[in-house]
Structure formats: C-alpha cells, structure tokens
Amino acid sequence: MNTSYSQPTLRHNQVLIWLCVLSFFSVLNEMVLNVSLPDIANDFNKLPASANWVNTAFMLTFSIGTALYGKLSDQLSIKKLLLFGITVNCFGSIIGFVGHSFFPILIFARFIQGTGAAAFPALVMVVVARYIPKENRGKAFGLIGSLVAMGEGVGPAIGGVIAHCFHWSYLLLIPTVTIITVPFLIKLLKKEERLRGHFDMAGIILMSAGIVFFMLFTTSYSISFLMISILTFLIFVKHIRGAQEPFIDPALGKNVLFMIGVLCGGLIFGTVAGFVSMVPYMMKDVYHLSTAAIGSGIIFPGTMSVIIFGYIGGVLVDRKGSLYVLTIGIALMSSSFLIAAFFIDATPWLMTIVFVFVFGGLSFTKTVISTIVASSLKQKEAGAGMSLLNFTSFLSEGTGIAIVGGLLSIRLLDRRMLPIDVDHSAYLYSNMLLLFVGIIAISWLVTLIVYKRLRRND
Template structure:
C-alpha cells in the first residue's frame, strides 16, 4: 500500500515537472519570431530588439547553476516555488507594461531568473525522489515535453502575434500557476543545511558575462573593460575562496575546456542563425509573422526531435567525432547554399532550416557525449552543469551578435556574392560569416580531441 502510494506521487510529480519543462523551454523560442514586430513597434534596431531574447537567456543560464548550488542549502521546494513566483511576476509585468520597452526587457530578465529554477531543480528532484529504476522513464518523458516546447514555441509566437498581439505571449507562461498547489503538496519539506555558497563569485561572473554581451551588441569599450575587470576578479575569487562558484580544477582540464568552447561556438552560431530568420524572411519575402513561425521555423524545430534519435544511434555506431563532423558538414553546406540562394524562395529557406536544425541534433549529441567522456565520475555533475551553463550563455551571446551585425549592415562589405536587393546582400554576407564560425568551432573541436593533447 505504501509502495503504491509512493509510486503514484512520483508519477504525479514527473507529470507536473514535464508540464513546467514544456513552458520553460518554449519561452526561449516563443519570442524569437516576433522580434521584427517589436523592433518596428518601438522603432529600434535589431541589436536592441534581440535583447528581448538575450535578456531571458542570460539569467536563465546563470540561474540554472545558482539554483543547483542552493538546493542543498534551502531545499528544492522553497526554491521551486520561489522560481515559479518570480517567473509569473515577470510574465504579468511584461504583459501590463508592453508599451514600455525597458520594462519589457526587465520582465524578460525576471522570467529568465524564475524559469531557470525549473531545469536546475528538476534534475535534483528526480535524482533524490524518483526511484533509480524509473529515472530513465522520467527523464525520457521530460525530454519529450522539452522537445515539444522547443518545436511549438515559434508556431505559438507567430499565430498569437499575427492574430492578437505579441504582448499576449507574456501570458502563456502564467499557465504554470496551475502547478503551484500540486507541487506544494507533492514536494517534501527539506531541512535547510548550513552549506556555503559563493555569492560574490556568482555576481562577478554574471556581471562579466552581461557586460561582455552588451559590448558585442553596442561596441562600447567601457563595457569590455568592465567585463574584463569582473572576469579577472572572478578568477582570483575562485582560486582563493574555500567554496568557489566553479571548481578551478575543471578549468585546468584542456580537453574539457576546449570541447566546451567548441560547443559554445557551434550552438551560439546556430542560435544567432535562428534569431536572424524572422528578420530575413520578413525583409526579403514580406511574409507575415504566422507564416514565419508555422511555415519556416516549426518544421525545423520538429526535425530536431527526429534527427536527435538518429544522432544517438550514430554516436553509438560511428563515434562522437564522426557524428559531429557529419552534422557540421550538413549545417555548413545548408548555410552556404542559403547564402547563394537567399532570395530564391521562402520555401527554400524552410528546407535549409530543416537541415540546419536537424544537423544541430547530431552536434548536440556529440558534444554532450564528448564532454561527458572527459570527466571523472566525481566531476560529472559539475562538469555537465558547466557545459549546459556555457552553451546557454553562448546562445544569448550569439543572438546579441547577430542583432549587432544586422544593425551595422554587412551589405556595404564587398563580397563575391551579390544580389539584386541590398537586404539580400546583408543576409547573404551574414550567412557566410556564420558558416565560417561553424568551421572555426569544428577546428577547435578537432584540436580538443587530438591524441597528443594532455
């Protein structure tokens, strides 16, 4: 009887966690398709408009590490309820202040701070409270909802923006309030432990990352200098404090660091490409927001799920390196073809997007498997956390950089490819730069996995 009751509570817990995971990842992609609408409404450049997404992703990445570190000190229940409360407060603030851009960005930051509790604490909850023999099923169910959220986000964003208004996208995450009473009952109370947390280190790293991203967006040298000072302070802090925010020993592992950097370049480049698509399709083909979301982005995001299954099989059969280079070859080819035929047809953009998104699954799988293999058992948890943290940050930085490039038009640069429309030249040149960035990431991955590298 007791065993049956525990199993039932575990099942309910996993279902609600899957529900929350769906909304947390969907909020990464749902605003992507409406960035041109926001830029037009407020008469701002893409460099500023893209901060609607970057403002969510940066605190989402940083918060995912902080919540994990705080879980032993405060318990998962208190942190989870706090995170959901902040997430929904940010959502209501964004909707109510949707005519004032600074509050929109603040609302997105609050959403990121709150939503980051979901993936961070979800892993802790399943590890602690779900039986080991059923944890695989739990992770599989949550992974399915994550893929569904990533896939449906652009479609929801496009449809709501086109038929109602993009401001209503802020209200979609408020459905997570349904989970509050159930999680309050299902999650056990945990005693608070006297565990040290490096608050100062976390603040220094957060400031360093934020200032560096602002520099990439607006090219103000003061941002770069401030970022550099914070980064130096962070390195000194983790080397001399007893309980550092990040273990400096991991930062000394060459293979690990180079593999993480390669993953950051590759995933950040793709994130920038995704953020560029709505601007490109709107300016070149004059398509509506719902067509961009449903007709262009949705097929690509769905392909991630299908290709992801194939990617896992390829890693097991042919190895991590072969799988990554296959995905990289397909992705670079897709971007180069799109650069040449950027103004050919909107449906050609859709097809190239499908191949790009699909090959991303190969790269993600290979990077995760590569980094995991480079870590000892006692380093696995923190090492994989650093990988996820770094890649989330890279996505935010990639989006900011593309916004900056769109603001300072690249069509003025003379390149071999020319098109009738100046805007087509802009996107063609940017696609070439993104392809070169992918090649750089592939070279760095090869260096990281050379046999001679210690």
C-alpha cells in the first residue's frame, strides 16, 4: 500500500522538478542578453534600432509561439511538443554561438531560440494540470511562479558578469542546459494519442506577417512597412470572422473591459520592457559603467523586487480592490520615471532605486490587469481570453523593445526639453523617460474611466 502511494508521488515530484528547470531557463533566456545590447551594437557597428532586434527577434517568435503551442496542445502530444521545443531552443543556441560574429545569423538564431522556448510557458501549466494531483497544484504553480520571477531577477546579473568576464556570445549557450531534462521527460511523461481538430494556419501566418512588418516599421520608420502591416491585419480580422475555428476568437473583441485590460496592459508592459532595454545604453553613454555593473548593480535589485511586490499586490487587490492597486502601481512607475528624468546625471545608483520602484509598480499592475481580464470573462471564455492576454503581454514587450531602439537611433528626442542642466548625452534619455510617463498615465486613465463606467452600468 505504501509503495503504490509513494511511486505516483515520486513521479509527480520528479515531473515538477524538471518543469521548474524549463520555466527558469525560459525566462532567463529573455533577460540575459539585455545588458549586452550596447556591446553588441558596438561589435557590429549597429544603431540601437538594429541591435535591439537581438531581443525583439526572440520575443516575436516567443509570443507567437506561446499562443501556437497552446492551440497545438489540444491536438498533439504534450510530450512531443515539449521535447520539440527543448530541441529547437538548444539548436538555436548552438547556431547563435557558432555564428555570433555574423549579425544576420545571430538574429536568425534568436528567432529559432524564441520558437523553441515558447513551448515552456505554454505547456508547463498544461503538464501541471494533467500530472500533478489537484491538492498539490497550488504549491506547484507557486513554485514555478517563484522560479520564473527568480529567472527574471538573476538574468541581468548573470548576463552582465559573463559578458564582462568572457564575451556576450557565451550567453547564447545558457539555454542548452535544458537538454538535461530530455531523458527524464521521455521517461516520466505519458504517451498521448493524437486528438482531432482544426488548426487555423492561415490566421497564424497573417497575424505573424502583420506583426513582423509593424516591427520593421518601428526599426526603419518606412511608411511602406506600416501600410503592409495595416493591410495584413485588416485581412486577418476579416479571416477570423469567417474561419471555422479562428486562431483568435473575434467574440472577445466585443468584450470592452477585456479589450481595455489587454490593450492598456500591453502598453504598460511594452513601455517597461522598452525602459529596461534603454537602461544599458543610458548607463554606458551617461555614466560609462561596465556591463557587469549595469547587470548586477543597476538592474538586478529591481528585478528581484518583483517577488516581494507581487505578493503585496495580490494581498492589496483582495483588500482594497483593483483600481486602488492599479493607481498605486502607476504612481510608483510614473514618479520613478519623473525622478530619473529630472536627476538623470546625479548618480548612477539613483537608477537602482528607480528600478526597484518601477518593477514594484509593474508587479502591482500585472496583478490588477490579470484580475480585471479574468473577471471580465465568462467561464467558457477563460482559457482563450487568458491565453490572449499572455500572448499580448509577450508581444507588447517585444514591440516596446523595437520601438525604443528605433527612437534611440533616429534621435528625434535628442534635444533639451526640460529645465535641467545636464550633459547633452543625457537629453535623449531624459525625454524618453518623460514619454514613458505619458504612455502609462494615459493607459491608467483610460482603464480607470472605462472600468468605472462599466461597473456603474452593471
């Protein structure tokens, strides 16, 4: 009797261990190269608009792939999809490391890495739901969430130290560690039969093309790319309205509160991601800090604060309500950006404090956006709606990185706009911080007005 109980328990624990490894490294792969973007730009003599594609390329396929794997999990074996993702991720890592001296190969490798790594967040939760007993799922989700937060936190520090002591190209090899999970997952995960179902490949292609052309527009600001992107999205909208099983359910577009939560949340998440990608350039240009100092001293404390603020935000939402916590989160981010804009050349360690409160505000905001979106959905819409929120969040981060890279390159904001006496090299970054304040303030105001109006009508 003891044996029959202990064997399944041991199996569940082993599955959870390897899922944690995958979750940790998938997030680490997002953050680890961020601090090296200025070094990459210098090595290839590229502007930030091009260099930021090292992260944008990953986030692009990562976001689309997350939605894609989620759809495929209903039709194909989870085991095969997960192993495929691990293999592709490692393959992209090796290609990137071997060909890191050629910029097109580096970008191509990041596309491949994102395609493989997307399987982890999309499928790990499905595996937990299928393999972990119901009474232990809460602990499992909590453990995985903590490791994801830890991966976001230590990623910049690890990236900065390795890039400073060795070379940024070695960071590309970090995801290959996930290959150790393959033999264990083959043994532990059950064989599943293939399920029948329709897959909207045309919808995926149209949506992906629209996103790619829009990101190309943010890099080069060529109107032709923007026009192609708009045309492709219009065709995509027409397609999903008539498709039998569309990639994105058009009925969700009629849910006003859901759409406001997704769109305004996306603007905020994209703004913070753009800020994070801008900081290494700013620290190099204004303070001439090393890559290791930027990763460990500037970014690391802020990213680790997510763990604490995330818990506080969850407690406050239950006690004070969503709008209260959202307002605090926006206030933390806005005030931090404003302080950084006005005192940008005071001391580099001011940016460490700014990072802590920006990520603290982001934690509050993420908690609220998830709560608002979830509460706006009917039970039958919950799965598709939350998947779309995750997809939009990842995509917004990639878009934010691309847009900030483009703005840093065309230097449209490289002029004195604030009554501050700073070095000319700081003007651009100070004005960018003001732009960030405007975007998140407008997003907050729109969410507040719509949320209150809809609640008043209910």
